[in-house]
Amino acid sequence: MPLSYLEKNKKKNLNDLFKLISFPTVSAKSEHKPDMKSCAGWLKDHLNGIGFKAKVYPTGGHPLVYAEYLVDSSLPTVLYYGHYDVQPPQPLELWKTGPFKPEVRDGYIYARGATDDKGQTWCQIKGLESVIKATGTLPINVKFLIEGEEEVHSANLPQWLKKNKKMLKADIAVVSDTAQFSKTLPAVTFGLRGIASCEVFVYGPNRDIHSGSYGGAVGNPVNILCQMVGQLHDKNNKIAIPGFYQNVKKIDAWEKKQFKKLPYNEAAYKKDIKVNALHGEKGYTTYERTWVRPTLDVNGIKGGYQGEGAKTIIPSMASCKITMRLVPNMTAKEACDKLEKYL
Ligand SMILES: [Zn+2]
Incomplete structure (x- = not known):
């Protein structure tokens, strides 16, 4: 056996x-x-x-x-x-x-x-x-x-x-690169979201400069990058890039029905990752958000001083890494082009 x-x-x-x-x-x-x-x-x-x-x-x-x-x-x-x-x-x-x-x-x-x-x-x-x-x-x-x-x-x-x-x-x-639905419920994964990734750089002065001497007169790349990142989602947590959802395939009725059949325990979901509330695109369930809706996330952000204590600078540059999860009918090139144009 x-x-x-x-x-x-x-x-x-x-x-x-x-x-x-x-x-x-x-x-x-x-x-x-x-x-x-x-x-x-x-x-x-x-x-x-x-x-x-x-x-x-x-x-x-x-x-x-x-x-x-x-x-x-x-x-x-x-x-x-x-x-x-x-x-x-x-x-x-x-x-x-x-x-x-x-x-x-x-x-x-x-x-x-x-x-x-x-x-x-x-x-x-x-x-x-x-x-x-x-x-x-x-x-x-x-x-x-x-x-x-x-x-x-x-x-x-x-x-x-x-x-x-x-x-x-x-x-x-x-x-084989998927997960079992739960310990007691095996499931067949019939689709996975794709991915598009890019990196954004914001350049300011030619060197780190003193915030006491220059602060207020020169754009701070970290502040500006954060403003840019802050505009990537609207108040309903939809991606604010114009035309981003243009080609997105609508969720089929049968898929919606199948998703609903799966056990979902929001309290356990939150407990597992220790969050008090979930946060996502308005109008969709957790599984819809994580399986069939596109998303955009900043995966890392860099800029300025991070060492011990304070350092009063306006950094010369800032950058972040962004990935977007894509669903049927989207392409990585199209998503990156739209993001670049928007930023
Ligand atoms: Zn993998």
Whole structure:
């Protein structure tokens, strides 16, 4: 039985998952290039070890791992997608244990990548392995594509996909980069929002200048950037960029109905993230806001003095990073162009 195989190998599988998680595969930082390579190689070896035919493919950026277990061409083929890269773990001081030193606490694994997406990818690999070990084969053909650039917008993936279209041919694609709805309610995710990202820079004087001498006479880039950011949403929390919602696909009635069927506990939702109130686009439910409506968020803001004590300057520049979550019929270029024009 596949389940008893998993039960028997629980410790080994957990240790191997910990090994996978311990590679600091931060795709955004070039200093981790060697770690990306090592992790891709390790994954390839692991997949080869359990009966897959796996290979590391170089791309214009970080390598990806492709593996297949082909049983019979008359059987359906499933293509699994996952990624082994992770988001930067900063701020490090907020971690109880190192981000790449996985630890189990209260039944949860704490480490960067434990979810999103090493954990989920691992579940599928181990699930398939358990069937292979228990029955000697798989009842389907399986292909795995595990990339290393998901967290940096998969810049090199489209090109690679086009080049390897034939090899990737499948009847169904399963994305392992999603979550279970709740501990007791598995769900099929049938769509994910897209993303557009950009960075905004505001330049002022040619150097940081004294606010006692110049304050009042010179525009402060941080003040001005905050004014600009403050105008990105209106009082109903709608994005104020002209034409932003122009092509947005309306929520279908059947979707609305399905969303309503899902259990939703606002008190628990708020408790989990320790907020007193939710904040979002007027006229939509929480799931509609987070699943099918576009959003815009400042992910980071920089400028001026942040060290200990005070420093009386008008900073010479300020910047922020913005991402927008996109829904069907929107494109990243269109969203960024409209934002740029508005700012
Ligand atoms: Zn992910």
